[in-house]
Amino acid sequence: MEVGITKGKRAVTNYKTLEIFENNKSPTLSLVECKLETGRTHQIRVHMSYKGNNILGDKKYKKKFKKFSKIDKDLEESIHSLNRQFLHAKTLGFNHPTSGKRLEFSSILPQELKKITKILRNIDK
Numbered sequence: 001m002e003v004g005i006t007k008g009k010r011a012v013t014n015y016k017t018l019e020i021f022e023n024n025k026s027p028t029l030s031l032v033e034c035k036l037e038t039g040r041t042h043q044i045r046v047h048m049s050y051k052g053n054n055i056l057g058d059k060k061y062k063k064k065f066k067k068f069s070k071i072d073k074d075l076e077e078s079i080h081s082l083n084r085q086f087l088h089a090k091t092l093g094f095n096h097p098t099s100g101k102r103l104e105f106s107s108i109l110p111q112e113l114k115k116i117t118k119i120l121r122n123i124d125k
Contacts, residue, residue, distance in 0.1 A: 003050040012037035013047040021120040025072040029056065029120060033090075044087065056086035056116075075119045078112070086113055 019031040030053065034044050042061070048054060049061040056079065068076055093104035109117070 003046060009040060010038060011040040011043050011047070013043055015048075019121075021123075023123055024070060025123045026075055026120060027068055027071065031117065045085070057082045058085045058087070072119065072123050075116070075123065078116045078119060082112060082116070084112070086116065088113060 014035045014037065016033045016035075017030050018033050020028070021030070022028040032048070032053070034048075036043060040046075045055055045058055045061045049058070054062045068079075088109055089107065090109070091104060091106050093102060095101070096103055
């Protein structure tokens with residue numbers, strides 16, 4: 001999948017930066033909220049990579065990745081032990097195909113992702 005102007009299908013992702021984590025003990029990382037107007041395969045991953053902000057743990061759409069240097073050891077361990085992308089659907093919704101009723105489902109952030117955000121928030125405090 002890729003971003004293109006003349007080929008492919010229309011895909012729209014609206015995003016908002018919620019937090020930026022930037023200090024001398026971690027790489028610059030951001031927590032971003034995405035709201036999709038369309039539902040294309042790998043849409044968030046493709047769009048974030050295209051903008052130069054690949055998803056942490058995304059092996060398919062990553063840009064060239066620099067090695068971490070001078071990184072907090074707990075953070076480095078948590079990132080390296082992450083066996084998934086740092087991508088989570090907080091809310092999913094759709095209209096039921098038969099009844100037309102709007103259905104929405106919510107989910108809390110998984111422990112392994114919570115752990116990384118907690119470490120990032122506590123570095124240099």
